[in-house]
Amino acid sequence: MNSQALVLHRRVKTLDQGALHCREVELRLAEDGRHVLLSRYVEWYDPEQAGLCAAQHYRVPLASMIRWMINNGERGEGH
Structure with missing residues (x-):
């Protein structure tokens, strides 16, 4: 079973001098179908x-x- 992730939050922020800060929170069903994975x-x-x-x-x-x-x-x- 290959489940697609549900993206709960995604943010990309440009900082000084071209630096980037990226954050993402996602939820997906595990391969066994009995667990939920939050990453x-x-x-x-x-x-x-x-x-x-x-x-x-x-x-x-x-x-x-x-x-x-x-x-x-x-x-x-x-x-």
């Missing part, structure tokens, strides 16, 4: 220095996420 990427690029990249990944059982949504979500009207 956070941060990248700094400076034409005068080596770039820096950092990534953090969080894995949550899909069933736990759905239970949390049911327990903590607001009920829609008419449902």
Whole structure:
């Protein structure tokens, strides 16, 4: 199973002297179909220095996420 990511947040900001700061947060279904993966990427690029990249990944059982949504979500009207 190859799921496409849902991009929750993406920002690219130009800093001084052509440097870039990029941030992205995405959500996808794991290969096993039973977990959700939340990934956070941060990248700094400076034409005068080596770039820096950092990534953090969080894995949550899909069933736990759905239970949390049911327990903590607001009920829609008419449902």
